[in-house]
Amino acid sequence: MPAKRRQFGRVRKLPSGRYHARYVGPDGLLRPAPDTFRTKRDADAWLADKQTEMRRGGWHDPDAGKVPFGSYAAAWIKERELTGRTRQLYESLLRLHLAPTFGGVNVSEISPPLVRRWRADALGAGTGPTTVAKAYALLRAVMTTAVSDQMIRRNPCQIKGASTVHTPERPTATVQEVYDLADAVPHRYRALVLMAGFLGLRFGELVGLHRRDVDLDQGTVRVRRAVAELDNGQRQIRAPKSAAGKRTVSIPAAIVPDIGEHLARYAESGADGRVFIGAKGATPRRNHFNRLWRRACSDLGIKGLHFHDLRHTGNTLAASTGASTRELMARMGHSTARAALIYQHASADRDRLIADAVSGLVDKGRRRKGHAGDTQD
Numbered sequence: 486m487p488a489k490r491r492q493f494g495r496v497r498k499l500p501s502g503r504y505h506a507r508y509v510g511p512d513g514l515l516r517p518a519p520d521t522f523r524t525k526r527d528a529d530a531w532l533a534d535k536q537t538e539m540r541r542g543g544w545h546d547p548d549a550g551k552v553p554f555g556s557y558a559a560a561w562i563k564e565r566e567l568t569g570r571t572r573q574l575y576e577s578l579l580r581l582h583l584a585p586t587f588g589g590v591n592v593s594e595i596s597p598p599l600v601r602r603w604r605a606d607a608l609g610a611g612t613g614p615t616t617v618a619k620a621y622a623l624l625r626a627v628m629t630t631a632v633s634d635q636m637i638r639r640n641p642c643q644i645k646g647a648s649t650v651h652t653p654e655r656p657t658a659t660v661q662e663v664y665d666l667a668d669a670v671p672h673r674y675r676a677l678v679l680m681a682g683f684l685g686l687r688f689g690e691l692v693g694l695h696r697r698d699v700d701l702d703q704g705t706v707r708v709r710r711a712v713a714e715l716d717n718g719q720r721q722i723r724a725p726k727s728a729a730g731k732r733t734v735s736i737p738a739a740i741v742p743d744i745g746e747h748l749a750r751y752a753e754s755g756a757d758g759r760v761f762i763g764a765k766g767a768t769p770r771r772n773h774f775n776r777l778w779r780r781a782c783s784d785l786g787i788k789g790l791h792f793h794d795l796r797h798t799g800n801t802l803a804a805s806t807g808a809s810t811r812e813l814m815a816r817m818g819h820s821t822a823r824a825a826l827i828y829q830h831a832s833a834d835r836d837r838l839i840a841d842a843v844s845g846l847v848d849k850g851r852r853r854k855g856h857a858g859d860t861q862d
Contacts, residue, residue, distance in 0.1 A: 494557050495530035504528040508535055511544055519547070520796050525615050537552050541834065548638040550593025555591055558627045570713050571722045574624055582607065582620040592631050597641045600624070604647060657797045658682065662768060665742075666795075668829055669781035674774065676747035677761055679740045680706070681792065685817055686734065686800030688792060689713055692769050694760040696752055701745055704736045714771055807817035 494508035503521040508527040510516045513718070516535075522528040529703055538544040542667055562575045586603045589594060607617045625642035632640055661758075663682035667675045688710035698707040713721045732858055736744065752760045763769050776793050 493536045496528045497531070498525070506532050509544070511539055516547065523569065527559055533774060545638060547593075547636070550631065551591045552636070553588065554590050554592050554595060554627075555579075555588030557631070558587075558623075561627050567718070568713055568723060569715045573715060574619070578616075578620045578623050582612065582616065583624055592628070592636050594769070595628065595637075595644050597702065600641050601644060604644065614851075618648055618650045640823050655794045655797055656789060657801055658787075660793055660798075660802075662785075662790075663795060663798060665785055666778075666781050666787070670777050672763075674745075674761070674763065674769070674777065675749045676740075676744050677769075678793050679743055680736075681795040682798045683740055683802065685796045685803065687711065687796060688771055688774070690818075692759075692761050694755070694854050696748065696754075696758045696760060697756040699744065699748065699760060701741055701748075704738065704741055707733050707735050710742050712768060712853065720768070720770075723730060732815060734816055789857055793840055 494506060496504055496506050499505055499521065501521075503523060504525050504527070505518065505521050507515055509516040518528070518531055522531065535544070551586060554793060556685070558579050562572065562579065565572075567575065586599075586606075590599075604617060608614065621642065621644070625640065625648060626641045628637070628642055631637050659683075663678065667682075670678060680686055681688070684706060686706070686708065688714040690708050693710040693712045694706065694708075697704075698709060700707075710722055711721055713723065749759065751762065752758055753762060759768060760768055763773070775792065782788070782790055800817055803812075
């Protein structure tokens with residue numbers, strides 16, 4: 486009886502005694518197995534797996550991932566809608582930290598062991614944990630797209646928590662320190678410090694404000710744009726990163742007169758006039774202002790406080806009022822609840838102290854059984 490003809494693929498025995506398998510893929514091309522097999526049964530099993538993949542729609546072109554990671558990642562960055570600073574960051578991470586290891590490796594050949602070895606070597610060589618975490622996050626994002634492009638089956642970046650950036654808790658200025666710092670910087674920047682401290686606005690958002698964005702009658706500030714400074718010294722005026730970043734923030738009444746004085750004395754005239762300008766009429770640059778900031782901190786004996794830390798003061802004060810998570814997200818300009826929950830946790834700790842103090846007053850003021858005036862059975 487003649488042997489039954491195979492319905493899918495072909496297996497042939499090589500002179501070496503091993504077996505070679507091949508099949509015709511959905512694209513009509515002949516696809517050989519990447520390796521030979523010790524037994525015919527092993528070759529048959531491999532073909533059966535390929536046939537199952539095709540039937541279930543899970544077949545991938547084995548040649549699709551034969552693209553160098555370096556060129557694929559560069560194209561990935563180019564195709565994304567990124568802010569100037571983010572694009573520069575990604576290009577730097579690719580050039581300095583990913584390309585030396587993965588640049589010439591095909592996307593399909595990047596494996597979990599290779600990724601683990603790269604990360605361990607980078608940390609062992611003294612690269613900062615934050616930089617390694619950011620580079621890993623970029624690698625994972627690129628490889629996630631490779632999965633979507635059906636170049637690979639599974640993302641090789643499988644290290645739990647490797648993309649998490651662990652930053653030390655930043656200090657929070659007190660209300661009095663905010664006022665002291667506002668008085669210590671040049672007077673034209675006094676309102677900038679107060680608005681950062683009590684509205685929680687970022688430096689780029691503050692120097693991007695125009696007169697039409699500030700409504701003292703309603704006591705609000707509209708955040709519609711931000712000034713971003715690139716590594717090459719250029720600046721971009723752009724919308725906030727997320728829709729949540731475009732927001733209207735209410736001004737605490739306590740600093741409305743300070744902002745009014747600033748507008749009258751320093752801001753450009755007209756609805757499109759800039760709210761904050763330097764002594765020579767230019768939009769303040771972060772590096773120049775930071776020098777003034779560090780000098781003010783030094784004069785006051787305040788150590789380790791960055792200008793951005795004033796945002797923590799504003800957010801902590803807002804959380805201490807009992808604002809909801811959604812309300813804090815709106816005021817802070819965040820699209821996720823993570824940051825708001827952090828400030829609510831800090832507020833809860835403070836509330837515990839308040840409750841303990843109240844408990845002491847209760848204990849002190851309650852009438853004790855058996856004291857004069859108590860009713861006895």
